[in-house]
Amino acid sequence: MGxxxxxxxxxxxxxxxxxxxxxxxEARDGTTRACRLFGRKLQVVCGDDVQWVEAEAEGADGLVVSAGTRRSELARINASGVAEVIVANLDQLVAVLAPVPEPDFELCDRYLAAAEWAGLDAAVTLNKSDLPGASDPGVVAELDTYERLGYPAVRTCKRPEPSVEPLRRLLRDRVSVLVGQSGVGKSSLLNLLVPGVEAAVQEVSRATEEGRHTTTASSLYHLPGDGDLIDSPGVRDFAPPLPAPRDVASGFREVHAAGVGCRFPDCRHDGEPGCAVEAAAAEGHISPRRLTSYRRLLRLAGTMEERLRASGRLRRERDERFRR
Ligand SMILES: Nc1nc2c(ncn2[C@@H]2O[C@H](COP(=O)(O)OP(=O)(O)OP(=O)(O)O)[C@@H](O)[C@H]2O)c(=O)[nH]1
Ligand SMILES: [Zn+2]
Incomplete structure (x- = not known):
């Protein structure tokens, strides 16, 4: 201290x-301190900008006294079915797919929609590009669809030679998360992107006093060059909360864009007369698979809303959060 x-x-x-x-x-000078939070009301997540003071507190070296305004929030549905913020001040979400396990494009659509609802950039990487399934015409066509929608789509692999440069370029100068179904290779990618990440994980376990083999902490890692990756078991395959049914379309760029031409301003693009989204799909401008994804999420959002209404938990704030 000076x-x-x-x-x-x-x-x-x-x-x-x-x-x-x-x-x-992490202080401005790059040094890190284990800290506790001051007061019961203060809640922070990985990525939050905070004010802190040096102080001995429950074995830690500092106290976080306040948190700044967030430019973005990523939330998940937790085990009790409630939405909770897991990461703050994120710029980008990267959905990881692979030929094996069989790619779940619907889940990928849901992650991309979550990025749209949260106001984040989004991209896709097809990992395990060394496997023959990576050039399967069906897989290639889906990646093309994402690219046409404006989502950068790259390929990565850790074998036979690690190849992560295209992904590294996407991550430059931004705070990102890698998400995707189990087994697509997210940990492998993290290890390639962040040299020494295993040692860093152990360091965090020590600082947050977790058991060494039960790491559930979320951590922000600096990438060589510029940019950061935030990773935690709760983020990697998180279940994004759904907005009210009328706001689901804003998660699907092409549905949202075509929807301005619908006869009814509150059209849900689910079989209504004069639906411009339906027409765009019929003319081949919207992928039928993406439209199906949208409609599944729309119905799920409807079910969730009814359940919330029945339990009296529906609050206006939630609707506000997703409105664009
Ligand atoms: N052929 C090939 N296999 C890979 C590649 N990347 C990862 N794998 C393998 O895929 C399996 C899953 O990799 P992980 O990195 O554990 O996947 P993950 O997405 O972190 O999985 P979870 O921890 O379950 O979320 C492992 O057996 C890896 O060795 C790759 O580029 N090519
Ligand atoms: Zn419509």
């Missing part, structure tokens, strides 16, 4: 690891 600096001077920092109320703060 000479004459007051012990309790507030300093700016960023949450680079969080496990409940045990966090690691």
């Amino acid at each position: 000479k004459g600096r007051r012990q309790h001077e507030e300093r700016a920092g960023r949450i680079v690891a969080a496990h409940g109320r045990r966090v690691v703060v």
Whole structure:
């Protein structure tokens, strides 16, 4: 600490690891401290900008005293079925697909929609590009569809020679997460992108006092060059909360764009007369598979809304959050 600096001077920092109320703060000078949160009301997640002070607190070296306004939030549905924010100040979501396990494009659509609802950039990577299934015409066609919608689509693999450069370029200068179904190779990609990540994970476990083999903390890793990756078991294959049915379309770029031409302003693009989305699909401008994905999510959102209404939990705030 500099000479004459007051012990309790507030300093700016960023949450680079969080496990409940045990966090690691990175100060502006790049040094990190295990910290606790001041007061019961304060809640932070990985990626939050915070103010902190040096202080001995429950074995930690500092106290986080306040959190700044977030430019974005990524939420998931937790085990109790409630939406909770898991990452703050994210720029980009990268959906990871692979030929094996069989690619779940509907899940990929849902992640891309979650990115749209949260106001994030999104991209797709087909990992395990060394496997023959990576050039399957069906897979190639789906990647083309994503590219035409404006989502960058790259290919990566860890074998026979690691190839992650195209993905690295996408991650430059941004804070990103890698998401996707189990087994597509997210951990393998993280290991290739962040040298020494295993040591970093152990360091976080120590700082947040987790068991070494039960790491559930989320962590922010700096990429060589510029850019950051946030990773945690709760983020990798998170279930994105759904907005109210009328807002689902804003998660599908092509449906949202075509929807301005529908006869009814509140058209849900689900069989209504004069639906411009239906017409665009019939003319081949919208992928039938994407439209099916949209409609499945629309129905799911309807079911969720009814369930929430029945339990009296439907709140206006939730609707506001997804409105664009
Ligand atoms: N052929 C091939 N196999 C890969 C590649 N990347 C990962 N794998 C294999 O795929 C399997 C799953 O990889 P992981 O990195 O554990 O996948 P994950 O997405 O992190 O899986 P979860 O931890 O279950 O979420 C492992 O057996 C890897 O060795 C690749 O580029 N090519
Ligand atoms: Zn319509």
